[in-house]
Amino acid sequence: MLRAALIWIVLIVNSSFVAFAMEPGERERSFVKALELFDAAKSPDDYRDSAKILEAILASGYRNGTIYYNLGNAYFRTGEYGRAILNYRNSQPYRPRDPYLKANLQQAIAAAPGRLNERPTPWWNHVLFWTDWLAFPTKAKTCVGGFCLVAILALAANYFRSSILYWSSATILAVIIAIGIDFGIQYKHVVTTPRGVITGETIARKGTGNTYEAAFDQPLRDGAEFQVLSETTDWTFGHFEGIGDGWVRNEFVAR
């Protein structure tokens, strides 16, 4: 009975992840077309065309680390380093152990004219030491599977009156809660995208208007990353690491 229940849970958890992948081969065709354009590209505009196709794939809400990675490459080739950095960063939760992604991200950061200081690693990343080992969807699957397993183990412990099973379920619950906290923190970054990047030279202001004073002594340039604090229809208020806060026009912001 316990085995049957486990199989049932695994099937349901997996079905929730593959439920979206039911579209016919349109996505694959677009992906291949973008690759072909990229490979045949001779100018930044050709790379931009490749990027447009990849952006269109993501426009429907579909999320995939590979698409983000290739999109970062396309933008890197067009010379739009800000957008390249953004897409490499978007790819990271899905491909945390990909050394090529890390290398390309560092390359884009190094090439970006507007790069700022790196944001210091938050303290909880040291506590939740596995955060850069597991992909974002893997964390979600682990959490769901773990919670279901704990429920079954608790039921089995109750049925067999087994203290070993009780302790096992409590231990697994503690581990799953820790992974769940890690998933929750990352979910905020992946889904609500509180980070932005500057895509062109612009002056950050102290208010939502060009009449406000400049927030910094120099303009911001392509590739300057920031944390979004607030936003309006035309302006975004961001925290720029190492320099402070300022409002920038949305046309110079990619998120």
Add this chain to the structure above:
Amino acid sequence: MSPLRISQPIRRIENVGLYFREWCVVIASVFLLSIAASSACALQEIQLRATASAEEIFVGEIINYQVEILNSKSPSSPDLTAIEELFDVVELGNESRNQSQVTFINGRVTQSSTLSHVYQFRLTPKHTGDLKIPAATATLNGQVLNSNEIAVRVQPPEEQDVVLVEIKMDQNKIYPTQPFVVTLAIWVQSLPGKDARTDPLRLLRRNPPHININWIELPPGLSANKQAEWLQPILAQDGIGFGLNDISTRTGSIFGGTQAAAFDLLKGRETRDGLDGTPIEYFKYELTRTFTAEKSETYTFGPAVVKGTFVAGVVRSEYQPKRIIAIAPAQSVEVRDVPSPRPVSFCGGIGDYRWVSSASPTKLRVGDPLTLTLEVERDAFSGSLDLISAPDLSAIPEIMDSFDLIDKNPTGRIEGTTKRFSYAMRPKRSNVRLPAVPITTFDPRTEQFVDVTTNAIALEVSEANRVQSGDLVGSIPMTNSSEIKLRSEGIFQNISDLSQLQDERIDLSWLGWIVAGTWFAAGSLMILLTIYRRKTSDLKWTRRQQARRAAKRRFDEARQALKATDTKEALKHVRAALLGFFADTQDCVLEGLTTTDVSDILSNTSVSEIDQKAVVKLLESIESAEYGAGLTDDPSAMIDSAAILVARMAPILERGK
């Protein structure tokens, strides 16, 4: 009550039937009347009737002209060719005014209908004098029909120096995509006496003067900012200003509605000579709009008409009002094509532009990719950036000698007033530089082509090292190490594995339901398990649950004994079954339980009296037979009736009732 409940729906159905018949009659009547009415209309004579909004106007003023086609089911637009010789005609649209009326009075149905279609036009007279608006013609049902003619007197504007109007163009000759400004200037004589410094329009607030111009709507071939963006900033909040064409605003009144919008056009004061040559103080008003010509053509603005009642003097300390119409003659601007032949290096730019070049990276090796960016920034009166094409670098020998040009004709990206072209290239040898790029634009002031050059860019190009396996960009090294040494240039290639395209979206609600469902199921099972365990440890509950089964088992034993013709043993089993059933359900000791005890027990339960008596009688019969009194009933029937009694009492006694 029940017959009434049945009869009501029947009556309702009857009523519905009655209404349905009445409505059928009405609808059929209306339908037939409609056919009859339309036939009647068709029989009536088709007519064209023309009306005009005024009989006397000043030149430059407009007349609203309306042609109504009566009694035609398929009207068509009237022909105004004859009218166009004397008037400028603008079509304002058309509408159907068909009317149909059905009246029911005391069962009599009367119907009347009118077929009418109205076409509206705006006429501006081309001449002064007593004119006749010629008849409009229309061909309907193969018949050519004429409307009535209308007499109109068009008066020339009076020569006066109270209000002066002029249309001014900042340029008379321009080139495509160059912006130009059209200004309507109005001068209104200052008020006499001590109010000379007061805006004369202030007195006209209740009845502001009106401007009529033909460039409120964008003329074809021109572009400009949106009407709201243009006029909103000059909208007079206090109502002091000029009305403009038929533009209106919403009133702030709680009753809603619209009122003519007033626009504040005041620019200052100016002194001009009057009709008799004496200097007169005027207040000056200006309405400006910037246009951009999209194609080569001559565009005409005007005539512009200003009309209203103005202060024309003072008589016995009182202002003398005078109705004045002032007309500004039309002005035109010619949009020319850039002359040909054009230099090879002509990029399409018309006007002044600033060119800046940059390269990235500037420190590289032979064969490394390099991006040369040319940025062009236009000034306010220069032509559109859309016209500017990428300079042809392949025509520059120094570049072709030193660089391998990957993209010779980039499309460029426009951001605000800047357009950016990015060229991808690779240096062929070391110690080269990017030379200045010559570009030709057209100067509309001098009507000459002008050459400009970008700045040259110094590069540090070193010889390429011998290629090693680690230098290859675009090939992923076959190593499992996550320690990757960064290259100074290039990025790792794309992922092309289609199997990695699975959707990695996370649907939290789905996952939440799975977890919640699993926990709910596990929790429910745990609760059921606990309840089951608690019950099984309760002896009283256990005895009650097993009572029926135990009784059934004994009845089976009784039947077995009866089959073996052991009636006495069978009756003993029946008695044991009944007493055991009562002992188990009431949780009392079986041994020593008598018929009297059973009777007492049953009297405290909700078992029916008939069943109680039947049980007591059955037990007494068995006891009598045991003690040798003989059986009055069939033993088999006794077993069956005992089983039936147990089955009937079990639901009551098992609940402890």
